[in-house]
Protein backbone atom coordinates (compact mmCIF):
# COMPACT_ATOMS: atom_id res chain seq x y z
CA UNK A 1 0.00 0.00 0.00
CA UNK A 2 2.78 2.36 0.99
CA UNK A 3 4.43 1.53 -2.29
CA UNK A 4 1.34 2.64 -4.18
CA UNK A 5 1.29 6.15 -2.72
CA UNK A 6 5.00 6.49 -3.30
CA UNK A 7 4.81 5.67 -6.98
CA UNK A 8 1.59 7.66 -7.31
CA UNK A 9 3.39 10.97 -7.13
CA UNK A 10 6.06 9.94 -9.60
CA UNK A 11 4.17 8.09 -12.32
CA UNK A 12 6.39 9.85 -14.82
CA UNK A 13 9.40 7.74 -13.86
CA UNK A 14 9.23 4.39 -15.63
CA UNK A 15 10.16 1.22 -13.75
CA UNK A 16 12.66 0.25 -16.39
CA UNK A 17 14.06 2.44 -19.11
CA UNK A 18 16.57 1.15 -21.64
CA UNK A 19 17.98 3.61 -24.15
CA UNK A 20 20.31 2.88 -27.03
CA UNK A 21 21.65 -0.28 -25.40
CA UNK A 22 24.33 -1.83 -27.58
CA UNK A 23 26.24 -5.07 -27.22
CA UNK A 24 28.57 -6.83 -29.59
CA UNK A 25 30.59 -10.01 -29.25
CA UNK A 26 33.92 -9.84 -31.05
CA UNK A 27 32.72 -7.67 -33.94
CA UNK A 28 29.29 -9.30 -34.11
CA UNK A 29 26.70 -6.65 -33.28
CA UNK A 30 23.89 -8.34 -31.42
CA UNK A 31 22.14 -5.34 -29.86
CA UNK A 32 22.35 -2.16 -31.93
CA UNK A 33 20.43 0.23 -29.74
CA UNK A 34 17.56 -1.21 -27.72
CA UNK A 35 15.02 1.38 -26.53
CA UNK A 36 12.41 0.04 -24.17
CA UNK A 37 10.24 1.61 -21.51
CA UNK A 38 8.39 -0.45 -18.96
CA UNK A 39 6.03 1.16 -16.47
CA UNK A 40 5.34 -0.17 -12.99
CA UNK A 41 2.93 -3.12 -12.84
CA UNK A 42 3.10 -3.59 -16.56
CA UNK A 43 3.74 -6.89 -18.27
CA UNK A 44 5.77 -6.74 -21.46
CA UNK A 45 6.63 -9.65 -23.71
CA UNK A 46 9.72 -9.69 -25.90
CA UNK A 47 9.37 -11.53 -29.17
CA UNK A 48 11.73 -12.06 -32.08
CA UNK A 49 13.38 -14.77 -34.12
CA UNK A 50 15.79 -17.20 -32.52
CA UNK A 51 19.20 -15.63 -31.92
CA UNK A 52 18.00 -12.03 -32.27
CA UNK A 53 19.22 -11.09 -28.80
CA UNK A 54 16.26 -11.49 -26.44
CA UNK A 55 18.16 -13.38 -23.74
CA UNK A 56 21.10 -10.98 -24.07
CA UNK A 57 18.72 -8.05 -23.49
CA UNK A 58 17.55 -9.52 -20.17
CA UNK A 59 21.11 -10.27 -19.09
CA UNK A 60 22.19 -6.71 -19.91
CA UNK A 61 19.32 -5.38 -17.84
CA UNK A 62 20.58 -7.28 -14.78
CA UNK A 63 24.21 -6.42 -15.48
CA UNK A 64 25.11 -10.10 -15.90
CA UNK A 65 26.54 -9.04 -19.23
CA UNK A 66 27.84 -5.48 -19.39
CA UNK A 67 26.35 -3.56 -22.29
CA UNK A 68 28.87 -1.67 -24.44
CA UNK A 69 26.96 1.61 -24.43
CA UNK A 70 23.58 3.16 -23.80
CA UNK A 71 21.63 3.72 -20.64
CA UNK A 72 19.68 1.36 -18.40
CA UNK A 73 17.63 2.88 -15.60
CA UNK A 74 15.62 1.16 -12.91
CA UNK A 75 13.26 3.56 -11.13
CA UNK A 76 15.29 6.40 -12.59
CA UNK A 77 18.65 5.13 -11.26
CA UNK A 78 21.31 4.51 -13.88
CA UNK A 79 22.81 1.06 -13.49
CA UNK A 80 25.05 0.80 -16.52
CA UNK A 81 28.61 1.54 -15.43
CA UNK A 82 27.61 1.95 -11.81
CA UNK A 83 29.51 0.54 -8.83
CA UNK A 84 29.09 -2.98 -7.52
CA UNK A 85 27.06 -2.00 -4.45
CA UNK A 86 24.38 -0.20 -6.46
CA UNK A 87 24.18 -3.06 -8.89
CA UNK A 88 23.83 -5.63 -6.10
CA UNK A 89 21.15 -3.57 -4.36
CA UNK A 90 19.27 -3.27 -7.63
CA UNK A 91 19.47 -7.01 -8.33
CA UNK A 92 17.83 -7.74 -5.00
CA UNK A 93 14.59 -6.37 -6.43
CA UNK A 94 14.63 -8.73 -9.39
CA UNK A 95 13.66 -12.34 -9.87
CA UNK A 96 14.72 -14.11 -13.02
CA UNK A 97 14.34 -17.47 -14.71
CA UNK A 98 16.89 -18.54 -17.30
CA UNK A 99 16.13 -20.17 -20.60
CA UNK A 100 17.58 -23.52 -19.51
CA UNK A 101 16.60 -23.47 -15.86
CA UNK A 102 20.03 -22.88 -14.33
CA UNK A 103 19.11 -24.71 -11.13
CA UNK A 104 21.97 -25.44 -8.74
CA UNK A 105 22.86 -29.11 -9.33
CA UNK A 106 24.42 -29.59 -5.95
CA UNK A 107 21.43 -28.44 -3.91
CA UNK A 108 18.06 -30.14 -3.33
CA UNK A 109 14.96 -28.48 -4.74
CA UNK A 110 13.89 -26.77 -1.53
CA UNK A 111 17.29 -25.12 -1.12
CA UNK A 112 17.17 -24.03 -4.74
CA UNK A 113 13.76 -22.44 -4.31
CA UNK A 114 14.63 -20.63 -1.09
CA UNK A 115 18.24 -19.80 -1.95
CA UNK A 116 17.98 -16.04 -1.60
CA UNK A 117 15.75 -16.18 1.48
CA UNK A 118 18.16 -18.56 3.21
CA UNK A 119 21.33 -16.68 2.37
CA UNK A 120 20.17 -13.09 2.41
CA UNK A 121 17.40 -13.09 4.98
CA UNK A 122 18.66 -16.03 7.04
CA UNK A 123 15.30 -17.77 6.93
CA UNK A 124 15.36 -20.88 9.10
CA UNK A 125 15.18 -24.39 7.74
CA UNK A 126 11.59 -25.23 8.69
CA UNK A 127 10.13 -22.00 7.34
CA UNK A 128 12.14 -22.37 4.18
CA UNK A 129 10.92 -25.91 3.58
CA UNK A 130 7.31 -24.86 4.20
CA UNK A 131 7.66 -21.99 1.79
CA UNK A 132 9.25 -24.26 -0.82
CA UNK A 133 6.31 -26.68 -0.56
CA UNK A 134 3.83 -23.78 -0.86
CA UNK A 135 5.54 -22.34 -3.89
CA UNK A 136 6.02 -25.54 -5.86
CA UNK A 137 2.52 -26.86 -5.20
CA UNK A 138 1.18 -23.62 -6.70
CA UNK A 139 3.03 -24.65 -9.84
CA UNK A 140 1.50 -28.10 -9.90
CA UNK A 141 4.44 -30.05 -8.51
CA UNK A 142 4.03 -32.56 -5.70
CA UNK A 143 5.49 -31.72 -2.28
CA UNK A 144 7.74 -34.84 -2.29
CA UNK A 145 9.85 -33.18 -4.95
CA UNK A 146 11.50 -30.77 -2.50
CA UNK A 147 14.07 -33.31 -1.31
CA UNK A 148 15.10 -34.40 -4.78
CA UNK A 149 17.94 -32.94 -6.82
CA UNK A 150 17.49 -31.06 -10.11
CA UNK A 151 19.03 -33.89 -12.16
CA UNK A 152 16.27 -36.21 -10.94
CA UNK A 153 13.50 -34.06 -12.46
CA UNK A 154 12.23 -33.82 -16.02
CA UNK A 155 12.97 -30.70 -18.07
CA UNK A 156 9.49 -29.28 -17.56
CA UNK A 157 9.63 -29.90 -13.81
CA UNK A 158 13.00 -28.15 -13.62
CA UNK A 159 11.49 -25.22 -15.45
CA UNK A 160 8.77 -24.93 -12.84
CA UNK A 161 11.25 -25.15 -9.98
CA UNK A 162 13.23 -22.34 -11.61
CA UNK A 163 10.05 -20.31 -11.73
CA UNK A 164 9.39 -21.07 -8.07
CA UNK A 165 12.90 -19.86 -7.23
CA UNK A 166 12.30 -16.59 -9.08
CA UNK A 167 9.03 -15.78 -7.34
CA UNK A 168 9.69 -17.26 -3.87
CA UNK A 169 10.64 -13.97 -2.23
CA UNK A 170 8.11 -11.93 -4.22
CA UNK A 171 10.42 -9.55 -6.07
CA UNK A 172 9.17 -6.30 -7.59
CA UNK A 173 10.42 -7.03 -11.07
CA UNK A 174 10.27 -10.42 -12.74
CA UNK A 175 12.21 -11.49 -15.81
CA UNK A 176 11.20 -14.75 -17.45
CA UNK A 177 13.21 -16.25 -20.30
CA UNK A 178 10.86 -18.61 -22.13
CA UNK A 179 9.02 -19.84 -19.02
CA UNK A 180 6.59 -22.05 -20.93
CA UNK A 181 8.72 -23.54 -23.68
CA UNK A 182 8.96 -27.30 -23.36
CA UNK A 183 5.89 -27.56 -21.15
CA UNK A 184 2.62 -29.29 -21.95
CA UNK A 185 -0.25 -26.88 -22.76
CA UNK A 186 -1.96 -27.38 -19.41
CA UNK A 187 1.13 -26.60 -17.35
CA UNK A 188 1.89 -23.77 -19.75
CA UNK A 189 -1.54 -22.37 -18.97
CA UNK A 190 -0.88 -22.69 -15.22
CA UNK A 191 2.36 -20.76 -15.60
CA UNK A 192 0.67 -18.05 -17.66
CA UNK A 193 -1.93 -17.72 -14.90
CA UNK A 194 0.83 -17.40 -12.35
CA UNK A 195 2.60 -14.64 -14.25
CA UNK A 196 -0.68 -12.76 -14.60
CA UNK A 197 -1.33 -13.24 -10.88
CA UNK A 198 2.12 -12.02 -9.91
CA UNK A 199 1.63 -8.85 -11.91
CA UNK A 200 -1.98 -8.18 -10.95
CA UNK A 201 -2.00 -9.31 -7.33
CA UNK A 202 1.53 -8.59 -6.15
CA UNK A 203 1.91 -5.49 -8.26
CA UNK A 204 5.07 -6.79 -9.91
CA UNK A 205 6.47 -5.60 -13.19
CA UNK A 206 7.25 -8.39 -15.63
CA UNK A 207 9.31 -8.86 -18.74
CA UNK A 208 8.80 -12.21 -20.44
CA UNK A 209 10.43 -13.74 -23.48
CA UNK A 210 8.07 -16.02 -25.33
CA UNK A 211 7.69 -17.71 -28.69
CA UNK A 212 4.16 -18.89 -27.98
CA UNK A 213 1.75 -16.33 -29.42
CA UNK A 214 -1.26 -17.73 -27.56
CA UNK A 215 0.54 -17.26 -24.29
CA UNK A 216 1.73 -13.78 -25.34
CA UNK A 217 -1.89 -12.78 -25.86
CA UNK A 218 -2.77 -14.04 -22.39
CA UNK A 219 0.03 -12.52 -20.31
CA UNK A 220 1.14 -9.35 -22.08
CA UNK A 221 -0.06 -5.78 -21.72
CA UNK A 222 2.60 -4.69 -24.14
CA UNK A 223 4.61 -6.50 -26.80
CA UNK A 224 8.03 -5.54 -28.13
CA UNK A 225 9.65 -7.18 -31.12
CA UNK A 226 13.43 -7.25 -31.61
CA UNK A 227 14.83 -7.51 -35.12
CA UNK A 228 18.38 -6.78 -36.27
CA UNK A 229 19.33 -5.58 -32.82
CA UNK A 230 16.66 -2.93 -32.41
CA UNK A 231 13.04 -2.89 -31.25
CA UNK A 232 11.09 -2.54 -34.47
CA UNK A 233 7.71 -2.36 -32.84
CA UNK A 234 6.41 -1.89 -29.31
CA UNK A 235 2.76 -1.45 -28.48
CA UNK A 236 -0.31 -2.77 -26.71
CA UNK A 237 -1.00 -6.47 -27.28
CA UNK A 238 -4.37 -5.66 -28.88
CA UNK A 239 -2.66 -3.81 -31.71
CA UNK A 240 -0.23 -6.62 -32.44
CA UNK A 241 -2.24 -7.90 -35.41
CA UNK A 242 -2.52 -4.59 -37.25
CA UNK A 243 0.90 -3.01 -37.02
CA UNK A 244 1.35 -2.75 -40.77
CA UNK A 245 5.00 -3.81 -40.29
CA UNK A 246 5.65 -6.88 -42.45
CA UNK A 247 8.23 -8.41 -40.05
CA UNK A 248 5.88 -8.19 -37.06
CA UNK A 249 3.02 -9.49 -39.16
CA UNK A 250 4.98 -12.50 -40.31
CA UNK A 251 6.16 -13.32 -36.79
CA UNK A 252 2.79 -12.90 -35.10
CA UNK A 253 1.06 -15.09 -37.65
CA UNK A 254 3.90 -17.58 -37.91
CA UNK A 255 4.11 -17.53 -41.69
CA UNK A 256 7.00 -19.37 -43.34
CA UNK A 257 7.29 -16.82 -46.15
CA UNK A 258 8.02 -13.17 -45.48
CA UNK A 259 10.71 -10.58 -44.85
CA UNK A 260 12.20 -12.42 -41.84
CA UNK A 261 12.87 -15.61 -43.80
CA UNK A 262 14.11 -13.73 -46.85
CA UNK A 263 16.56 -11.78 -44.71
CA UNK A 264 17.76 -14.98 -43.05
CA UNK A 265 18.31 -16.62 -46.44
CA UNK A 266 20.18 -13.56 -47.70
CA UNK A 267 22.46 -13.69 -44.68
CA UNK A 268 23.07 -17.41 -45.13
CA UNK A 269 23.98 -16.84 -48.77
CA UNK A 270 26.39 -14.08 -47.87
CA UNK A 271 27.90 -16.51 -45.30
CA UNK B 272 56.54 -9.14 -42.88
CA UNK B 273 53.90 -6.79 -41.45
CA UNK B 274 51.60 -9.76 -41.01
CA UNK B 275 54.30 -11.61 -39.13
CA UNK B 276 54.88 -8.67 -36.77
CA UNK B 277 51.15 -8.27 -36.31
CA UNK B 278 50.93 -11.89 -35.24
CA UNK B 279 53.70 -11.49 -32.70
CA UNK B 280 52.08 -8.33 -31.38
CA UNK B 281 48.69 -9.96 -31.10
CA UNK B 282 50.06 -13.00 -29.27
CA UNK B 283 52.01 -10.79 -26.88
CA UNK B 284 48.94 -8.66 -26.19
CA UNK B 285 46.68 -11.61 -25.50
CA UNK B 286 49.34 -13.10 -23.27
CA UNK B 287 49.54 -9.88 -21.25
CA UNK B 288 45.75 -9.70 -21.11
CA UNK B 289 45.63 -13.23 -19.70
CA UNK B 290 48.24 -12.35 -17.06
CA UNK B 291 46.17 -9.31 -16.14
CA UNK B 292 42.97 -11.35 -15.88
CA UNK B 293 44.60 -13.99 -13.69
CA UNK B 294 46.12 -11.34 -11.41
CA UNK B 295 42.80 -9.57 -11.04
CA UNK B 296 41.04 -12.86 -10.37
CA UNK B 297 43.63 -13.77 -7.71
CA UNK B 298 43.38 -10.43 -5.93
CA UNK B 299 39.59 -10.63 -5.96
CA UNK B 300 39.51 -14.22 -4.77
CA UNK B 301 41.87 -13.53 -1.87
CA UNK B 302 40.03 -10.36 -0.89
CA UNK B 303 36.61 -12.04 -0.86
CA UNK B 304 38.00 -14.93 1.18
CA UNK B 305 38.43 -12.60 4.14
CA UNK B 306 35.18 -10.64 3.81
CA UNK B 307 31.81 -11.82 5.15
CA UNK B 308 29.50 -13.58 4.54
CA UNK B 309 31.39 -16.85 4.96
CA UNK B 310 29.92 -19.95 3.40
CA UNK B 311 31.02 -22.55 5.94
CA UNK B 312 29.03 -25.40 4.44
CA UNK B 313 30.74 -24.90 1.09
CA UNK B 314 34.10 -24.73 2.84
CA UNK B 315 33.64 -27.98 4.74
CA UNK B 316 32.41 -29.75 1.63
CA UNK B 317 35.69 -28.80 -0.05
CA UNK B 318 37.77 -29.79 2.98
CA UNK B 319 36.20 -33.24 2.88
CA UNK B 320 36.77 -33.57 -0.84
CA UNK B 321 40.36 -32.31 -0.89
CA UNK B 322 41.65 -33.37 2.53
CA UNK B 323 39.90 -36.66 3.06
CA UNK B 324 39.06 -38.19 -0.30
CA UNK B 325 42.55 -37.46 -1.67
CA UNK B 326 44.20 -39.50 1.10
CA UNK B 327 44.22 -42.84 -0.77
CA UNK B 328 45.79 -41.34 -3.89
CA UNK B 329 48.41 -39.40 -1.99
CA UNK B 330 49.09 -42.33 0.36
CA UNK B 331 49.68 -44.82 -2.45
CA UNK B 332 51.88 -42.43 -4.39
CA UNK B 333 54.16 -41.56 -1.49
CA UNK B 334 54.27 -45.16 -0.21
CA UNK B 335 55.68 -46.52 -3.44
CA UNK B 336 57.94 -43.52 -3.96
CA UNK B 337 59.47 -44.04 -0.50
CA UNK B 338 59.96 -47.70 -1.33
CA UNK B 339 61.61 -47.13 -4.68
CA UNK B 340 63.75 -44.38 -3.22
CA UNK B 341 65.19 -46.79 -0.65
CA UNK B 342 66.10 -49.31 -3.35
CA UNK B 343 67.61 -46.78 -5.73
CA UNK B 344 69.65 -44.90 -3.18
CA UNK B 345 70.95 -48.19 -1.80
CA UNK B 346 72.17 -49.14 -5.28
CA UNK B 347 73.88 -45.77 -5.65
CA UNK B 348 75.43 -45.46 -2.23
CA UNK B 349 76.60 -49.09 -2.16
CA UNK B 350 79.04 -48.15 -4.95
CA UNK B 351 81.03 -46.04 -2.53
CA UNK B 352 80.15 -48.01 0.59
CA UNK B 353 77.79 -45.45 2.08
CA UNK B 354 74.77 -47.78 2.38
CA UNK B 355 73.97 -46.63 5.90
CA UNK B 356 72.91 -43.17 4.61
CA UNK B 357 69.84 -44.72 2.93
CA UNK B 358 67.47 -43.86 5.79
CA UNK B 359 68.61 -40.24 5.85
CA UNK B 360 68.37 -39.86 2.09
CA UNK B 361 64.85 -41.29 2.11
CA UNK B 362 63.51 -39.05 4.84
CA UNK B 363 65.10 -35.88 3.48
CA UNK B 364 63.97 -36.49 -0.09
CA UNK B 365 60.45 -37.35 0.97
CA UNK B 366 59.86 -34.44 3.34
CA UNK B 367 61.64 -31.73 1.38
CA UNK B 368 60.78 -32.69 -2.13
CA UNK B 369 58.89 -35.80 -3.14
CA UNK B 370 56.05 -35.59 -0.64
CA UNK B 371 54.90 -32.09 -1.56
CA UNK B 372 55.56 -32.36 -5.29
CA UNK B 373 53.96 -35.76 -5.80
CA UNK B 374 50.99 -34.96 -3.60
CA UNK B 375 50.65 -31.63 -5.38
CA UNK B 376 50.67 -33.19 -8.83
CA UNK B 377 48.23 -35.94 -7.84
CA UNK B 378 45.84 -33.44 -6.26
CA UNK B 379 46.18 -31.15 -9.29
CA UNK B 380 44.90 -34.02 -11.43
CA UNK B 381 42.11 -34.91 -9.06
CA UNK B 382 40.92 -31.65 -7.52
CA UNK B 383 42.03 -29.08 -10.08
CA UNK B 384 40.19 -30.97 -12.79
CA UNK B 385 37.00 -31.45 -10.81
CA UNK B 386 36.91 -27.80 -9.71
CA UNK B 387 37.32 -26.59 -13.28
CA UNK B 388 34.67 -29.02 -14.52
CA UNK B 389 32.17 -28.14 -11.80
CA UNK B 390 32.55 -24.37 -12.03
CA UNK B 391 32.80 -24.52 -15.82
CA UNK B 392 29.52 -26.43 -16.01
CA UNK B 393 27.94 -23.86 -13.74
CA UNK B 394 29.19 -21.14 -16.06
CA UNK B 395 27.85 -22.66 -19.27
CA UNK B 396 24.48 -23.55 -17.75
CA UNK B 397 23.98 -20.01 -16.39
CA UNK B 398 24.20 -21.15 -12.75
CA UNK B 399 26.84 -18.51 -12.06
CA UNK B 400 24.53 -15.84 -13.48
CA UNK B 401 21.77 -17.29 -11.34
CA UNK B 402 23.96 -16.87 -8.23
CA UNK B 403 24.50 -13.21 -9.09
CA UNK B 404 20.79 -12.78 -9.67
CA UNK B 405 20.07 -14.33 -6.28
CA UNK B 406 22.34 -11.78 -4.59
CA UNK B 407 25.19 -14.18 -3.88
CA UNK B 408 28.68 -13.33 -5.10
CA UNK B 409 30.09 -16.30 -7.01
CA UNK B 410 33.59 -15.27 -5.88
CA UNK B 411 32.57 -15.75 -2.27
CA UNK B 412 30.27 -18.71 -2.68
CA UNK B 413 32.30 -20.77 -5.15
CA UNK B 414 35.88 -19.54 -5.33
CA UNK B 415 36.82 -18.44 -1.81
CA UNK B 416 35.89 -21.72 -0.04
CA UNK B 417 37.83 -23.75 -2.59
CA UNK B 418 40.97 -21.65 -2.36
CA UNK B 419 40.92 -21.60 1.41
CA UNK B 420 40.30 -25.35 1.61
CA UNK B 421 43.07 -26.06 -0.92
CA UNK B 422 45.61 -23.98 0.98
CA UNK B 423 44.75 -25.55 4.32
CA UNK B 424 44.31 -29.16 3.25
CA UNK B 425 47.41 -29.72 1.15
CA UNK B 426 49.87 -29.35 4.08
CA UNK B 427 47.81 -31.87 6.02
CA UNK B 428 47.83 -34.29 3.09
CA UNK B 429 51.56 -33.85 2.66
CA UNK B 430 52.22 -34.49 6.34
CA UNK B 431 50.36 -37.77 6.12
CA UNK B 432 52.13 -38.50 2.82
CA UNK B 433 55.53 -37.85 4.44
CA UNK B 434 54.83 -40.39 7.17
CA UNK B 435 53.64 -42.99 4.68
CA UNK B 436 56.61 -42.36 2.37
CA UNK B 437 59.12 -42.76 5.19
CA UNK B 438 57.28 -45.89 6.24
CA UNK B 439 57.62 -47.24 2.69
CA UNK B 440 61.37 -46.66 2.85
CA UNK B 441 61.49 -48.41 6.22
CA UNK B 442 59.66 -51.47 4.90
CA UNK B 443 62.10 -51.87 2.03
CA UNK B 444 65.11 -50.98 4.18
CA UNK B 445 64.31 -53.53 6.87
CA UNK B 446 62.67 -56.38 4.96
CA UNK B 447 64.47 -56.17 1.64
CA UNK B 448 67.84 -54.58 2.35
CA UNK B 449 68.25 -56.12 5.79
CA UNK B 450 68.80 -53.02 7.93
CA UNK B 451 68.33 -53.31 11.64
CA UNK B 452 64.92 -51.74 12.42
CA UNK B 453 66.02 -49.59 15.34
CA UNK B 454 69.16 -48.40 13.59
CA UNK B 455 67.13 -47.52 10.49
CA UNK B 456 64.70 -45.52 12.63
CA UNK B 457 67.36 -43.65 14.53
CA UNK B 458 69.16 -42.83 11.25
CA UNK B 459 65.86 -41.50 9.94
CA UNK B 460 65.49 -39.07 12.82
CA UNK B 461 69.15 -38.27 13.45
CA UNK B 462 69.74 -35.77 10.63
CA UNK B 463 66.17 -34.64 10.12
CA UNK B 464 65.62 -31.00 11.03
CA UNK B 465 62.41 -29.28 11.84
CA UNK B 466 62.95 -26.92 8.93
CA UNK B 467 62.98 -29.84 6.46
CA UNK B 468 59.40 -30.65 7.37
CA UNK B 469 58.17 -27.06 7.56
CA UNK B 470 59.67 -26.26 4.17
CA UNK B 471 57.72 -29.16 2.69
CA UNK B 472 54.55 -27.94 4.34
CA UNK B 473 55.04 -24.38 3.11
CA UNK B 474 55.47 -25.76 -0.38
CA UNK B 475 52.30 -27.77 0.07
CA UNK B 476 50.30 -24.68 1.08
CA UNK B 477 51.57 -22.81 -1.99
CA UNK B 478 50.69 -25.78 -4.22
CA UNK B 479 47.21 -26.10 -2.70
CA UNK B 480 46.56 -22.42 -3.32
CA UNK B 481 47.74 -22.67 -6.92
CA UNK B 482 45.72 -25.81 -7.68
CA UNK B 483 42.47 -24.32 -6.39
CA UNK B 484 43.19 -20.97 -8.03
CA UNK B 485 43.79 -22.53 -11.44
CA UNK B 486 40.78 -24.86 -11.13
CA UNK B 487 38.50 -21.96 -10.25
CA UNK B 488 39.99 -19.51 -12.75
CA UNK B 489 39.70 -21.82 -15.74
CA UNK B 490 36.23 -23.00 -14.73
CA UNK B 491 35.05 -19.45 -14.16
CA UNK B 492 36.24 -18.34 -17.59
CA UNK B 493 35.16 -21.51 -19.33
CA UNK B 494 34.10 -21.28 -22.99
CA UNK B 495 30.72 -22.39 -24.23
CA UNK B 496 29.40 -25.92 -24.31
CA UNK B 497 30.89 -29.27 -23.32
CA UNK B 498 33.96 -28.46 -25.41
CA UNK B 499 34.62 -25.28 -23.43
CA UNK B 500 34.37 -27.14 -20.13
CA UNK B 501 36.69 -29.86 -21.43
CA UNK B 502 39.28 -27.31 -22.42
CA UNK B 503 38.95 -25.54 -19.07
CA UNK B 504 39.62 -28.84 -17.28
CA UNK B 505 42.72 -29.60 -19.31
CA UNK B 506 44.04 -26.06 -18.89
CA UNK B 507 43.49 -26.19 -15.14
CA UNK B 508 45.50 -29.42 -14.76
CA UNK B 509 48.32 -28.40 -17.10
CA UNK B 510 48.73 -24.89 -15.74
CA UNK B 511 48.62 -25.93 -12.09
CA UNK B 512 51.16 -28.73 -12.70
CA UNK B 513 53.55 -26.32 -14.37
CA UNK B 514 53.06 -23.72 -11.65
CA UNK B 515 53.73 -26.37 -9.01
CA UNK B 516 57.08 -27.24 -10.57
CA UNK B 517 58.08 -23.59 -11.00
CA UNK B 518 57.05 -22.52 -7.51
CA UNK B 519 58.74 -25.63 -6.12
CA UNK B 520 62.06 -24.32 -7.40
CA UNK B 521 61.35 -20.80 -6.17
CA UNK B 522 60.48 -21.89 -2.63
CA UNK B 523 63.48 -24.21 -2.49
CA UNK B 524 65.80 -21.44 -3.69
CA UNK B 525 64.31 -19.06 -1.15
CA UNK B 526 65.11 -21.40 1.75
CA UNK B 527 68.44 -22.61 0.34
CA UNK B 528 71.53 -22.25 2.44
Ligand SMILES: Nc1ncnc2c1ncn2[C@@H]1O[C@H](COP(=O)(O)OP(=O)(O)OP(=O)(O)O)[C@@H](O)[C@H]1O
Pocket residue numbers: 025030048049050051052053054055056057099
Ligand atom coordinates in the same frame (compact mmCIF):
# COMPACT_ATOMS: atom_id res chain seq x y z
N1 LIG C 1 28.84 -15.28 -25.01
C1 LIG C 1 28.57 -15.05 -26.30
N2 LIG C 1 29.58 -14.91 -27.18
C2 LIG C 1 29.34 -14.65 -28.48
N3 LIG C 1 28.13 -14.54 -29.01
C3 LIG C 1 27.07 -14.67 -28.18
C4 LIG C 1 27.24 -14.94 -26.80
N4 LIG C 1 26.03 -15.02 -26.23
C5 LIG C 1 25.14 -14.82 -27.24
N5 LIG C 1 25.76 -14.62 -28.41
C6 LIG C 1 25.10 -14.36 -29.70
O1 LIG C 1 24.14 -13.36 -29.50
C7 LIG C 1 23.00 -13.63 -30.27
C8 LIG C 1 21.76 -13.46 -29.43
O2 LIG C 1 21.71 -14.48 -28.45
P1 LIG C 1 20.45 -14.65 -27.49
O3 LIG C 1 20.77 -15.78 -26.58
O4 LIG C 1 20.10 -13.36 -26.89
O5 LIG C 1 19.31 -15.09 -28.52
P2 LIG C 1 17.76 -15.24 -28.23
O6 LIG C 1 17.07 -14.12 -28.92
O7 LIG C 1 17.52 -15.42 -26.80
O8 LIG C 1 17.44 -16.57 -29.05
P3 LIG C 1 16.55 -17.85 -28.62
O9 LIG C 1 15.15 -17.49 -28.92
O10 LIG C 1 17.05 -18.92 -29.51
O11 LIG C 1 16.79 -18.11 -27.19
C9 LIG C 1 23.16 -15.01 -30.85
O12 LIG C 1 23.35 -14.87 -32.24
C10 LIG C 1 24.39 -15.58 -30.21
O13 LIG C 1 25.15 -16.24 -31.18
Ligand SMILES: [Mg+2]
Pocket residue numbers: 054055056099177
Ligand atom coordinates in the same frame (compact mmCIF):
# COMPACT_ATOMS: atom_id res chain seq x y z
MG1 LIG D 1 17.16 -16.93 -25.57
